[in-house]
């Protein structure tokens with residue numbers, strides 16, 4: 920499934936980035952390009968980061984802080 924329509928980034932690419940060590944939306948953005956355009960996919964990217972990270976120190980995306 921495509922998560923980021925703007926950059927054509929799939930769920931599997933984001934999960935791979937997280938399994939490879941990405942701990943935040945910003946780190947996934949750097950690795951995949953997801954959430955680097957309109958930003959509408961950021962909530963889904965964040966959910967994939969939190970759901971697939973083994974690390975307890977996941978940096979949660981705070982939408983209110985970036986608005």
Ligand code: FES
Pocket residue numbers: 922923924925926953954955956957958959960961
């Ligand atoms: S849908 Fe991901 S940046 Fe637009």
